[in-house]
Amino acid sequence: MGEDSGSRSSGTARELRKLKQQAMEYYQENGVPRRLEELLNSTFYLQPADVYGHLSICSVVVPTHFEVHENALPELAEAEEAERNQAVSTAVQWVNRSLTEELQGVEPSSQVDVDHTLRTFFANKVQEEKEKKELEKNLENSTVSIPAPVIPPPPPAPPTKKKPQKQGRKETLTEKPIIPAEPAEPVFYGSMAIGAVSLAVAKTSAILGNRPLYLNIASLKHGQEEPALLTMPLLMVALISCGKSSPGKLNLMKEVICIPHPGLTTRQGVEMLLEIQKHVNRTADTPLPPKAETKKGHNGNKKGQQPITGKMTHLGCLTVNCDTIEQPLLLLQGICASLELELGTDLHLAINCAGHELMDYSRGKYEVAMGTYKNAAEMVDLYVDLISKYPAIIALIDPFRKEDSEQWDSIYNALGSRCYIIAGTASKSISKLLECGDISIPRSNGRIIKHTDQTTMSDLVEITNLIDSKKHITVLGSPDGEATDDSLVDLAVGLSVRFIKLGGPSRGEWVMKYNRLLTIEEELVQNGTLGPNEEHVFFYVNEEAEKALEAAAGELLEPVEPIFPTEVVEEP
Known part of the structure; x- marks a missing residue:
């Protein structure tokens, strides 16, 4: 009986493949x-x-x-x-x-x-293009051109007498010239x-195969063997933007990212973030928190302090009009207090500094705010001071340009044991990282990887295995212009990445992904395959928090209705 059933099954599969092949040929x-x-x-x-x-x-x-x-x-x-x-x-x-x-x-x-x-196929296309350009270059060089007349250099200027240095004044040390920006990878x-x-x-x-995509990816990652347990990635959600495109003076914080405590389920984390976002939106017409008072007793506010703007970015987060680094952090601190959440325990933060966007090449310094410039060494001090004041910040993304390798070393040495230093834009592309097999430059705790361009599923498996082997953190991020496809979530679960970086839960392309996260978590709970996030613990978790984390990990998630509607309309 079993043999007959198996024969019929294999015969049906062969017939199905034959039909599909005929359809493809048609x-x-x-x-x-x-x-x-x-x-x-x-x-x-x-x-x-x-x-x-x-x-x-x-x-x-x-x-x-x-x-x-x-x-x-x-x-x-x-x-x-x-x-x-x-x-x-x-x-x-x-x-x-x-x-x-x-x-x-x-x-x-x-x-x-x-x-x-x-x-x-892609390598052949690249080689064809390379040969085409070399041929064009050779044709240009073969053209006979009249050499330009050689102009002798001007005579050297007479030496000037060095003025004697006044007593008591230290000679100003010349700063090292900045390294020019590397050309973008073609x-x-x-x-x-x-x-x-x-x-x-x-x-x-x-x-x-009648199975979800995340299991397909997990099998690919584990050598065609389906893992017994899968974990949900931790959320990194951009809720506030106050970078260079915002109307305020502050440039440093392109994204203020919220990270729910790792002891929470994905559903609990999403519900928390929705409440925080509601409060952020309600403050759109209210003044920002006041600036810190100066020594003279006056605060730095301008008369008629501009309110937060209500503009929603393509990342699904609100653009905030900030003039100082403290203002967006104080805003979130106040919201957490009103929701009876403790910043640094229930909710953690990450800052996307977007260092490559801050460099003023005419001055050779980073413009952290309009008119406020800091050299690379001063930036290290700024970040150390920021983390000391706000220990709830557990990750800095792209604190420097990728060219400033010395500063990456410095900030890693200063903060690497207290805060994740993550390379996003500062990292090489996945193809380049796989080619060289080295993820040590710039020095960091982790990398943001993205499924884009010629990146295949096998490439994603290889790069995550490489990052895992170095005990680094993998963050699966979304490309800048995100699409209405929720496959990113399946990739994050199947690849077992530590974090998934998403935009705010406001636009259709992001809401789809949150719904998919909730669905996958519910499926894993129902199937008994949801594993604990034992390594999802941040640096400064105390004994009480560890006990709460263990207790929360033991609770099962009850299947409930989706937080978001199934059908979403993308906002313009």
Whole structure:
């Protein structure tokens, strides 16, 4: 009886594969509609990776790699839009033609083979482009040109007499010149098709195998063996923005990120963040907390202090008009007090400093606030003082540019045992990190990785394994222009990352991800596969907090209705 049943099952599977192969051949011969109008009119999103068998099995939506500039000049916006269109058009061509031929006949369950094919295809495209540029360069150099006349250098200026130094005045030490910014890593047009197809194949395999995507990714990470337990990533949620694009003087805090206590369930953490966000929104028409008093007894407030602006950024967080570093922190401190939460126990903070955006290259200093400049050494002192005053801040993201390796060493030595120093934009791309196999520069406690461009599922597994082997923290972040696809959450759970970095729960593209987080947590609880976050403990957790953490980890989560509505409408 069992043998007959098994034979029928295998026969059905063979017939299904045969039907799907025939369907794929039909679509390749007769063409497949791919909603090109929607693709080419998109500014941030790409949806080229529909995987077709007997019918459309799944689709993915991936964002482009371009940064989102809140107050971009019209000329810059137009130029970026043209680049985006070209990048999307190239990606669509690759999917519709070359990649379809390359992957013909490959089983969706063979993720490693698919990713190897995608990598080889992309490497060949890069090599072709390199050879093309070298040929163009050789043609230009072969053109005969008349050499310019040699102008002799001007005579040296006569030496000036050094004025004697006045007694009692120390000679000013000259500061080391800053290292120029490294050129941005080139992004190959069409590269997003590689990451999109890899994700689409993983989703297709999960659907055909009748299991969720996160289990598919977890099996890939653990050598095709499904782990017995999975953990939920800790939330990193941007709720306040007061960086360079905000109207206030403060530049330093591009994102003030809230992190619920690791002893809470994901649902409890999301509910807490929703309450905090409500209070932040209510303060949109009220003045900010006063500045600290000066020695003369006057505070630094201007007459008619401007209120918090109600502008919502693409990250789903409120833009706050701040002039000092303390103001956004005091705002959250007051909100926590009103909600009977203790900042530093129930809620922790992280600051995305976006150091690469703060450098004033004409002065060689970081502009932490309008008119306030600090050199690299002074920035280290600023961060040490900030963490000393506000120990609830457990992570600093990109405190410096990636070029300032000495300062990364300094701040790691000063704060690395009290605060996570995390490299985001300051880190190399995943492909570069895998190529060199070194994550020690810049020196940090962890990395933010993103699924973007030519990053395949196998690449994500390799980079997380590399980071784990160095005992570093993995933060799975979302690209700047996020898309309406919740696969990011499945990737975070399947890859067992420590944190998932999301925008505020305000816009459709973010709400989808929060709903997915809640669904996965509920599934893991119902299946008995939700593991404890034993290593999700922060630096300064005391004995009482540890006991509370152990007690909370033992509680089961009761299935309830989603916090967010299933259908969401994206805000403009």
